[in-house]
Amino acid sequence: MSLSLPVNAAGLQKEEIGTYGYIDWINQTVYAKGLGIAPKNKQNTTQAIALAERAAIVIAQRNLLEVIKGVHIDSHTLVQNKIVTNEGVASSIQGMVKFSQMEYSKALSKDTVEVVVSMPLTGNLGDILFTLTKDYGGGNRGTGAASDLESRLNRLERRLQMLEEEISGLRKITFEKERLMFLFEELAMAWQTYAARNSFIVNADYVSAAELSAIKNQMVDQEKRLAAFTALLTDLSRRLDALESKKQTKPEVQPYRTPVQTPPYTGLVIDARQIGFKPCLKPKMFIQGEQLFPGAYVDFEKAVKNGYVRYFSNKAQAQQSKRAGSLPYVIFAEGTHEGDRSLSLDPDAYDTLKAIIESPTNFLAECRVVIVF
Numbered sequence: 001m002s003l004s005l006p007v008n009a010a011g012l013q014k015e016e017i018g019t020y021g022y023i024d025w026i027n028q029t030v031y032a033k034g035l036g037i038a039p040k041n042k043q044n045t046t047q048a049i050a051l052a053e054r055a056a057i058v059i060a061q062r063n064l065l066e067v068i069k070g071v072h073i074d075s076h077t078l079v080q081n082k083i084v085t086n087e088g089v090a091s092s093i094q095g096m097v098k099f100s101q102m103e104y105s106k107a108l109s110k111d112t113v114e115v116v117v118s119m120p121l122t123g124n125l126g127d128i129l130f131t132l133t134k135d136y137g138g139g140n141r142g143t144g145a146a147s148d149l150e151s152r153l154n155r156l157e158r159r160l161q162m163l164e165e166e167i168s169g170l171r172k173i174t175f176e177k178e179r180l181m182f183l184f185e186e187l188a189m190a191w192q193t194y195a196a197r198n199s200f201i202v203n204a205d206y207v208s209a210a211e212l213s214a215i216k217n218q219m220v221d222q223e224k225r226l227a228a229f230t231a232l233l234t235d236l237s238r239r240l241d242a243l244e245s246k247k248q249t250k251p252e253v254q255p256y257r258t259p260v261q262t263p264p265y266t267g268l269v270i271d272a273r274q275i276g277f278k279p280c281l282k283p284k285m286f287i288q289g290e291q292l293f294p295g296a297y298v299d300f301e302k303a304v305k306n307g308y309v310r311y312f313s314n315k316a317q318a319q320q321s322k323r324a325g326s327l328p329y330v331i332f333a334e335g336t337h338e339g340d341r342s343l344s345l346d347p348d349a350y351d352t353l354k355a356i357i358e359s360p361t362n363f364l365a366e367c368r369v370v371i372v373f
Contacts, residue, residue, distance in 0.1 A: 013313050013373075015279070017070035020063040025279040025311045025373075028121045030067045031103065034060025038111035045110050052113035053105055060117040061097045068093055071121065072280035073129055075341040082132040089128060096125055121281060127304045129281060265356065266325025267368035269318050272333040272343055277373050280341040282308045287350045297357060297365045309369045318370045325368060329356070343371075 014022040014031075021032030036056025038048035069080040083090045100117040107113050119125060270285070282303075285293040294308055312318035319328055329352065337344040345353075356362055 013311075017067045020070075021067040023067065023071060023121075023279075026313065028281075028307050028311075029118050030064060030071065030121060031116055031118045032060050032064035032067050033114060033116050034058065034063055035108075036113050036115070042111065048111040049107055049113060052107075052111055053115060056105070056113045056115040057102065057117065060102075060115050061100055064100055064117055064119060065094055065097050068097070068119075068125070068129075071129065072278075072341055073133055074280055074282045074284060075337075075339040077133055079129060079132065089132065092128055093125070096128075122305060122307050126281070126307065130300070130304060133282070263327065264361075265327055265329040265363065267323060267328040267363055267370060268353075268356075269315075269324050269328045269330045269370045269372065270333055270343065270345065271315060271330070272371050272373045273315075275333055275335050276340050277333065277336050277343060277371075278340045279311050279371070279373060283371065284337070284342040285345055286337045286342065287345050287347055287353070292345070292350075292353050292357065293364055293369065294367075295357065295364075297362055298367065299365050302365075303367050306367055308367050309371050312370060312372050315372045318372045321370055323368055324370045325363070328370070 013026055014024050016022045021030065023030050034056040036052040036054065036059060038052040038055070042048035042051060069078075069083065071079045073079060073082075083093065097119065100119040103116040103118050105113060105115045121129065282294060284291055294303070298308070306323075310321065310323040312321065318324060319330065329349075331349045332346050333343040334346055335344045336342060353364075357364060
């Protein structure tokens, strides 16, 4: 059965799912057609049309479920593959399909009716479909802004720790120098006591000639080692004093990368035409292998309500859309990534997009993304 477009959907770009119906990616809506025939025991034409329409709606809703199963959530996730082992999710979607909207009904004969039903991929259905991926777009429900703030605080904490470690390291060196000096003083005193004691033993002739020779050689060796140790300690002390003096007079300036200053963009428009891209509910976007969208910053509730992205077939309309805002950032997609339902973006946009993501007014968290395909 080939599905003909309803009058109010004519001309929209669509992805057909078998013979059941199609996905209207521009309006993020699924459509399915059903054909109903009245039973033979109808009383009149009016009753026949009513019974045929009722049968057509049941078939259309059943077909709509099959269309939903053919929806790609992202480049790797097909709804069908997620619900075959989850009867609960399948039942939930089947229950929602019963509340689909009838787009039109047309009597093809006295006892045959054709209907088309539809359902948006956002809202309650989107909640179920996005949850199937179990990562909420890399974020958590309702925590996009909080997650972004936490990330920024963590970066500041790491910078503060580095400064504290630098200062504490200098203090530690000073402390070690003082402790080393103390140990050296104790060593010198111990050596003096040892030398005095051995001198008494030697002078008192309490040892043999061989023992006396060994003691004298040991004393000479210890004197040499003590002298070398004294020279080393003096050099270390001098170098540390110079380091401390330099630190106080000429503090070392840590290299700092000036953040990219970006205009107050209001949305992202991606030109993905003529690269073989196919739409999905949650397309991932990469630059040189790094995924920039969606990320942990995404507000899941807004993604459910409005969709992760909005699709257009006309670039001018995309740039003027409410989703893109008054000053959209327009970039090109170089090609697809990990299949044909994710995008590889222009590397020149990396710094700008990273600055947007780290900005307190990150519009990507609100899924203000538009793709022209």
